[in-house]
Amino acid sequence: MKPALRALAFLLQFATIGLAVAFVITRLWPDAGGWLRGDAPASADAPVAPAGSRSVGQVSYADAVAKAAPAVVSIYANKVITERQQVLYPDPVTQKLFGISVGPAYQRRQQSLGSGVIVGSDGYVLTNNHVIARSNDIQVLLSDGRFAAARLVGGDEDTDLAVLKIAATDLPTMKLTDSPTPAVGDVVLAIGNPFGFGKTVTMGVVSAVGRQLNQWTYEDFIQTDAAINVGNSGGALINAYGDLVGINTANLPQQYGAEGIGFAIPVATAKEVLDQIVAKGIVVRGWIGIEYGRVSVAANSGLPAAARGAQVYDVYPQSPAALAGLQPADIVLKFDGADILDAVDLRKREAATPPDTTVKIEGLRAGIAFEAQVTLVQRPVLNRQGQVPNP
Incomplete structure (x- = not known):
């Protein structure tokens, strides 16, 4: 046999034996291939994402809706x-002489x-x-x-x-205490009766939290792109597990060019209001008697660009703030020893303080520090012009 043919026969025999050995190894030790390649061995103790974690998506939310x-x-x-x-x-001519006539009431x-x-x-x-x-x-x-x-x-x-x-029996209910605080990106479902069509479910995510519309006095809205239409107001905003996280309230209409911008009242706020109305018939809040908002930062004010606190816009006559000497343009920095982040923070602390409580207010007046002792009263019902109506 020629040397070249002998060499080829030897290589074929060697390859055949190698394949046979590899076949036996893979049958006896299935993980040997990964070990030879340097892959990390699979561990029985490797962590698995829990079913309830935020990172795990769901194919259907039918159970939550049910x-x-x-x-x-x-x-x-x-x-x-x-x-x-x-x-x-x-x-x-007669219309010009007598104007518009008013007919009978109906x-x-x-x-x-x-x-x-x-x-x-x-x-x-x-x-x-x-x-x-x-x-x-x-x-x-x-x-x-x-x-x-x-x-x-x-x-x-x-x-x-x-x-x-x-007055009805056998009523299904939703709890207001078991809901986790929603986070931006959480899946939420809005349930209600839009346009009278009947019970309807829409889906979206939490777009933002802590939003204000400047339409109501106390606002801390959950913003969502789940469709909220006329008739959805007062309905439920739930999470992916069927827990109530908010009460659907408003949306930005398309006439403003908005698309998918809806708002819901957080369940924590709803529970506070519910408990007080059931117990007292009204919601009792503390009031110091000032209108305030974001701090206006002037170039020569010496305040940082992102100044904290709340600036006094107006002081109601004979209010606790007026009696304590607060003035427009004052900047409130502390309320009862707590730092004030912004106007929303001050409004929450003011409302949560019981009437007849005296607190120390600290701030700046024309750049000079000042203090005032203010005794809160129960917040009155203000009219549409933001004024205290006459009794």
Whole structure:
């Protein structure tokens, strides 16, 4: 046999033996290939993401909806409005002489559409105050098809929340205490009765927290891109596990060029209002008697660009702040020893302080430090012009 053929036969025999050995090794030790390549061995103790962690997504949220939806109700609030018809004279000369004539008064019925959340087996329902404001007949449609007349227990215009009571049994409820604080990026579902279509679920994420619209006095909204339409107001905003995290309240309409910008009241705020209305019929808040907002930073003020605190815009006459000597343009830096981050922070601390409590306010007046002792009173009901109405 020629040397070249002998060499080729030797190589073929060697390759055949190598393949046979490799086959036997892989059969007896399946992980040997990864070990030879230098891969890390698989460990039985390797951590696995828990089912409830934020990093684990879900294919369906049907279980969450099934848990929460039965406690979401549709609200139909009726009110009677008295109007007078304006009559225009057909003759331009007569119209110029006598103007517009007012006809006889007539009444018409107006219905507001909204949603609500049953928060107690004894019949308490949370909704938005603007849904039922000035209504004289409120009807609640339950998930099982029953209608129930609702009684207004109390409303809070400052947070746009209201509490209703219905006389019905076997009510599904949602708890206000077991919900974790939502974080930006969490999946949320809005449940309500948009446009009267019936119970509807929309999905989105938490876009932001701590938002203000400057529409109500106390605002700490959850912003979401879950669709919130007319009729969703007062409905439930739940997380991916069916827990209530907010009460749907408002959206930015498309006429402003907005798309997917809705707002919900956090469940913590809703619980505070619910507890006080059920116990007292109203929400009691402390009040010092000033209007305030973001600190205006002038170039020569000596304050940092991101100045903390709240600047006094106006002082109500005869209010606790007026009696303590606070003045417009004062900058409040501390409230009862606590640093004030911004106007929202001051508003929360002021509201949480019981009436008849005396606190020390520290701040700056024309760049000079000052202190004042202020005894809070119960916050009065302010009119639409932000004034204390006459008794």
